Structures are given as C-alpha cells and as structure tokens.
Amino acid sequence: MKHIFIVSILLLMFGLHSNAQVFEVSFASGLNQKDFSGNVLLYLSKENKSPKDIRVGFEVFPVYRLAVENLKPNEDAIFNDTAVSHPVELSNIERGEYYAQVVFDLNLGDFNIGNSSGNIYSEPIKVNLTKKFDEVFKIMANKVIQTIDFTETEYIKELRIKSNLLSEFHAKDIFLNAAVNLPKEYHEHPEKNYPVVFSITGFGGSYKKGLGKKRFLAQLGDQEAIVVLLDGKCSEGHSVYANSDVNGPWGDALVKELIPALNEKYRTNHAILLHGHSSGGWSSLWLQVNYPTVFAGAWASSPDQVDFRNYQNKNIYEIDNMFYDGEDNLFADVTIAGRVPVTSAKDFYGTENVIYRGCQLHSFDAVFGGYDKNQNQIRLVNMPSGEINKKALPLWRRYDLSVILRENWSSLKANLDGKIRISVGTNDNFYLNRSVELLEKEMYKLNANFEFKYYPGVHFRLYTPEYIREGMKFLDRCYKNWLEKNE
Numbered sequence: 001m002k003h004i005f006i007v008s009i010l011l012l013m014f015g016l017h018s019n020a021q022v023f024e025v026s027f028a029s030g031l032n033q034k035d036f037s038g039n040v041l042l043y044l045s046k047e048n049k050s051p052k053d054i055r056v057g058f059e060v061f062p063v064y065r066l067a068v069e070n071l072k073p074n075e076d077a078i079f080n081d082t083a084v085s086h087p088v089e090l091s092n093i094e095r096g097e098y099y100a101q102v103v104f105d106l107n108l109g110d111f112n113i114g115n116s117s118g119n120i121y122s123e124p125i126k127v128n129l130t131k132k133f134d135e136v137f138k139i140m141a142n143k144v145i146q147t148i149d150f151t152e153t154e155y156i157k158e159l160r161i162k163s164n165l166l167s168e169f170h171a172k173d174i175f176l177n178a179a180v181n182l183p184k185e186y187h188e189h190p191e192k193n194y195p196v197v198f199s200i201t202g203f204g205g206s207y208k209k210g211l212g213k214k215r216f217l218a219q220l221g222d223q224e225a226i227v228v229l230l231d232g233k234c235s236e237g238h239s240v241y242a243n244s245d246v247n248g249p250w251g252d253a254l255v256k257e258l259i260p261a262l263n264e265k266y267r268t269n270h271a272i273l274l275h276g277h278s279s280g281g282w283s284s285l286w287l288q289v290n291y292p293t294v295f296a297g298a299w300a301s302s303p304d305q306v307d308f309r310n311y312q313n314k315n316i317y318e319i320d321n322m323f324y325d326g327e328d329n330l331f332a333d334v335t336i337a338g339r340v341p342v343t344s345a346k347d348f349y350g351t352e353n354v355i356y357r358g359c360q361l362h363s364f365d366a367v368f369g370g371y372d373k374n375q376n377q378i379r380l381v382n383m384p385s386g387e388i389n390k391k392a393l394p395l396w397r398r399y400d401l402s403v404i405l406r407e408n409w410s411s412l413k414a415n416l417d418g419k420i421r422i423s424v425g426t427n428d429n430f431y432l433n434r435s436v437e438l439l440e441k442e443m444y445k446l447n448a449n450f451e452f453k454y455y456p457g458v459h460f461r462l463y464t465p466e467y468i469r470e471g472m473k474f475l476d477r478c479y480k481n482w483l484e485k486n487e
Helices: 002-018 164-170 211-218 250-265 279-290 347-354 360-368 390-397 403-417 432-445 465-486
Strands: 022-027 034-043 061-073 077-079 083-085 094-105 127-128 136-141 156-162 175-181 194-200 226-230 268-277 297-301 332-336 340-344 419-423 451-456
Touching: 022 034, 022 061, 022 083, 061 077, 061 347, 083 211, 083 347, 127 136, 136 390, 156 250, 164 250, 175 211, 175 250, 194 211, 194 279, 194 465, 211 226, 211 465, 226 390, 250 268, 250 279, 268 279, 268 465, 279 297, 279 403, 279 419, 297 465, 332 347, 340 347, 340 432, 347 360, 360 390, 419 432, 451 465
Parallel strands: 022 136, 194 226, 194 268, 268 297, 297 419, 419 451
Antiparallel strands: 022 077, 034 061, 034 094, 061 083, 094 127, 156 175, 175 226, 332 340
C-alpha cells in the first residue's frame, strides 16, 4: 500500500507538470558580454500591453521567476510549474489571451527590474492559453533597457558625485544624484547666495523627471530658492536617506558628501529645508529628526508609516499574521479612498516574493530590517504563511519615528520644536492618515510644536492651491527662523 501511495503521488506530480503550457525564453547574441547567470522574470497580463511595466500593488497579475546559470545566447530557459509563481502556477492559470514579456535581470543598480538600465527584455507578444497543454511559447529577449539621459539647461543642472561612504559599504562605486534648479536671477546676481529646498521624490520617482512639478518650492516668501530634486533610488527600492544595515549609510552620505558638494559648487547660504511626498515625505521626516541642526524645517506630505502601530492598517507589534485578521478575512494593503479594497496584503507580498527586489514592501524590508548571522536578509513577513517574523520587530522598531520621538524628545526638543509639518489626505489609499493620527496624539502628550493638517482627498490627489499655499507658508516661517538664528 505504501509503495502504491508513493507511486500515485509521483504520477500526480508528473501529471501536473506535464499538463501545462511551457514558455521557452532566451536572449539574443550580442546583448551580454558573457553567459547569463541570474534571475529571469516572465510577466503576463490580460489587459496591460507592457506587463513588465505594471506597478506592483496596483494590479494583481501572473508573474514567474526562474534562476539560471551560465545561460548562453539563444539557449532556452524553460518556464513551467517549477518556476516561482504568483498568484498560481502556469498549469492553474486562468485560460485566455495574455500579453507576455520576459526580462533578464543583470541587477546593475536600478530598483525596478522591468525598467532597470542594462536589463535585457523582450517586446510583448500576445499568447492564447487554452486547454492545449502541450503548447510551447517561445520568447526572444532582444532589447536592452537604456539609461535615461539628463538634459541640462541654463537653470537645471545635474549634480552627480561618487559616495565614498556607500561605495565602501557595497564594495563598488555608488553615486549620489540630484537635479539642481537654479533661480531665474541666479546668473544675473553673482554676489547673491540662496537658501536650498530639498524635494525628495516618492517611491518610483527619478531626479531626472519631475522638477517642473516642484516649481512652487522655489519661492520662500520674497526670497528665491535653489530647489534640489533627490530620489534616493537604490537597487532595493527607495533608500529614504536612512542609514541602513542593507542599503548602507544613505543619510550620512547625503549630509557629509552631497551637501558639501552642493555648497561648494553653487552659491547657497547653507539654509536647507525639506519637502517630500509619500516615501519622500518619510525621508524628509527622517532626515529632520536625525539631523535636526542640519535642516531648517521639513514639510512631509502623506509620509509612509510614521507609527508602526498602524503599518498599512495593522499593528505589527501585536498581530501574528499580515495576511488575515482574526476571522480569516484578508487584509487590504491598497484601497480606493481608504475604504474599498484593491489589493490584499497576501497578493502584494506574494507578487513581491516573485519580483524579489525593488518593490515597495521589500524596499521597507531593506531599510528597516537587517541580516541574520548567516547573512540572510531578515524580512518582516514569513512566506507563504504571512506570519510576522518576530525577529524583525526589534530591527524595525529602530525606524519607528513615533518611538524615536517619544523616547528621545527631551534631547530633540531644543533643535526640533517648530520644524515639522505633516499633511495628509483623510482618505489615504494606504491608510497613512491613521498612522499620522497616532503620531499626532503622542506629540500632543509631549506638547511638541509640530503642525498636523488633514485635507479631504486620497494619496495622489492633494496638491490643491490651498494645500501648497499652507505648506509653503510653513517652510517660509522655518526659513525666517533660521535667518534669525544665523544672522
């Protein structure tokens, strides 16, 4: 009986693997200087014509990963049910027409695998997955993702320096990048110095794009300012300019390397203010709290979770599972207006388990987590169960801004009071308003002079004239306070 049972299981496993379409993928010769070793990703979508460009978390789509070694040009790597997958294996995928695209990840430093410079990819093809399970689909990757060029003008300049701190940490060259937007009068008044406003992009942003949208930052009252666009992009996602066990000393690199280089190259008066939205908002807070005498004030717009007692509507210190509540209902990580579920935590983490770096949740892991004694990365969530990894909690607690402020307020107060403004939508898609509310209550108990303001709206639609006017009024006041202290 035991022998029959084992044979039956083997036959079942063989049947499952044989009853599935197969994708044979390869890359064209001349695209890589050597045989390819690394991860290959297969993206599928019924609606998106470029599936590799889908923003993870905003859409659930089939994705598969395969690790290969020394794959030669034109040699096939085979995707079947052995591939790491989400939400289902190829044999269980819903039948129908899909756009299919493949990416060979060279991992050269960019965070988004589907758009990382140097990665080899294929144009999307249309495939029809039917019940014809012996069908084979062949995909040839014959293109290389190109680096986006920075276009300088008379008033927009690129600042790019090698970071010795980060390069030593990673044992390879790492650069700090920024776009510098000079005042219109900068060249006409060579005797004049200017304050600086750092604008930090949110997750997925780039210093090479978006300066035009930040022009409102260029005027502090009657004083024109130099606006510097930062993105903090790193191979794991967004560095948020925090010193990290995984990403390295990004905060120190900014303060000790990029700021001196900026002051040396451009006529600044050494007053630096901070602004950012989403991950950029969290970055602004982190920098202001950890370098309170370096920065004159921070306006954080819809910052990522500022109190981990509400991390995407879950208290990571108390719950046991990030996927299910106590009644086995799925938690939603992305919503419409903070109410209607769009993407469950299970699907969000499941997709990132396949797309193993550069996505939002893994980016948090890289900033807040660390490594165990075997140099394995310690993540917050155990896969595939969704259970909280209790070993991660003390690591994450080091980056809980609410904890830092509560436990260190007596030493921070003198250099931080009056320097922080947090604004957020009342219907944030990621529940970020609820985390801000927790922090506000704690700061009220400490009688901290912080500004908290809530506006009708969702995460991506807040920048009304009123929103901008009130935020800039705060930064203007911070700058005037700086002038009074530094005359």
